[in-house]
Amino acid sequence: MNEEVTKFDSWLRDDGPVALIIKQPLAPVDDEDPVIFPPTYPITTFKSRVHTIRDGDYRVSVELPPDTKADKNQKEQDQKPGYNIDRFPNDTNSCEIDSPQSQSNRIEPRFKKIKGGNLVPQIEIQVGNQTVNLLDAGHRAADAVVRMSSLADKFHGAFVAAKSRNYFELAKYAPTSLVFGVWDSRSTYEKRQRILKAQIRASNVMERSKSAQYTPAVDYIGTSAVGEEVEKEEAGTNNLSAEGMKHALSTQTVGGVMLTSGSKLVRTVNVNLASIRELRGATDPQTKVLQEYVLGLALVAATSEPDLNLREGCNLRFKGEQSTTLVYRKGEDKSVTMKAVEDFAETAAKAFFEVAGIVFDKKDYRDAIFETSVAEKFLSKPKADRDKISRLGPITAATLKRFEEQGKKPFKPVSEAIKSVKKKLGQGPKRGQPPAKNIEALLDLTNALKAISENATLPNEVQEFAKKLLELSENHEDSHSAVKEIEMKVKAFKKDAKAASGLTATTPASAEAT
Secondary structure, eight states: OOHHHHGGGGGGSTTSOSEEEEEEEEEESOTTSOEEOOOOEEEOEEOOEEEEEEETTEEEEEEEOOOSGGGEEOOGGGOEEEOOEEEOTTSOEEEEEEOHHHHHHHHGGGGGTGGGGTSSOOEEEEETTEEEEGGGOTTGGGSHHHHTBTTHHHHHHHHHHHHTTOOHHHHHHOHHHHHHOEEOTTTTOOEEOOSEEEEEEEEEEEEEEEEEEEOOSSOTTTTTSSOGGGOOEETTEEHHHHTTOSOEEEEEEEEEEEEEEEEEEEEEEEEEHHHHHTOOOSSHHHHHHHHHHHHHHHHHHHHSOOOOEEETTEEEEEOSOOEEEEEOSSSOOEEOOOOSHHHHHHHHHHHHHHHTTOOGGGOOEEEEEBOHHHHHHHHTSOHHHHHHHHHHSSSSHHHHHHHHHHHHOTTHHHHHHHHHHHHHHOSOOOTTSOOOOOTGGGHHHHHHHHHHHTOTTSOHHHHHHHHHHHHHHHSOSOHHHHHHHHHHHHHHHHHHHHHOTTSOTTSOSOGGGO
């Protein structure tokens, strides 16, 4: 293997660079008409906050900027499309042309074809009559299409491992989720920052506006094609206009931004090398191949030819010299030339899957399915229950069954522990003998109660009841009496739950009464 292919791993040394920055000057395809259309967002208005200062007969009112979401006017009718332009005190501005999120969504699917799609596992999930590749899923490894699929247990286990700072498992299935960032916001809450951040911005632009008028093919009412009585105003909208059957006028709407002689249109790619060095596996060999694998994928993503036909009215091209710079925590930055990146990534990928014990050509999952029955059962439950199920484990039939059984018999583990504890304690003291205190013999019971009291998937009433029994299990002078009292309270709880009219088994009529 030549030096050009292997030199990139030196960037992962502790004294190595902290970032790779690539800057690519861009321009519209038409130099004579330098107007491009940024993405539009629903721009909201804010309710004014007026502060009045009085001094005798003098009064000054000052309008203050909004400071909370409560001040935001989010009524749809009061919103209008607009661009994300930051304006500065020196009369300059910066306009977002393509966001980091959008750039990530444009780059990630390219791994379906780069090196024949062999750099990463190709995970395809059959959803109804469609097939979805994970590289196209908006939330990546945390997307619902995965969470409710036949691979749910694998991905959940990977996120659980990542929660303990072991990212090796996640890289086995979805390495690009580490490159472009991922957040398992509905289950483990593991959030990993993006390693590669790309964006396109333009400076010193001038906003343009446009107006348009729509003329229908015919005057439907004037030609008696439809009667006047059918024309109605519904929710502030004319029904004929809504169906494209009436003149419509649009004035002074966003019409793109014009680049000036002082404008700069630049695509910036930032590879966070320091973040890659933070990635860990369960062992040192795993850590080494994991870091090199993710580095290879990040460099491929950073140097791959991007799609510059961003949207209607925003077709761009490269113009000018590109700069590629290694940034160090201390010392001078270095200009570098990127060569053989894909070869390095392929070598790193093969080494990774070898350590993972996975045959490189058999790392794909092209026959996964979306579990419709599981999804329907999960979605039919109230949000509170869905949140509890997500915390309990992967969204699978087994987890749903466990949730239901746990809800019906939350103290089953306690009843089983009581039987074991009774055997350990043996016969109680005879009349006249002092009570026996054996905290160690109650350890199984204590652990069972503690698990229930800390289980956020159970109703609050159940958790609080378990906490009271736990206190009795840990603090008493007579172990035999304590176990007997706990057993009686649990039986009363079950009886109360069973008798509760119109309530579920997980919500007894009165846990306090036990």
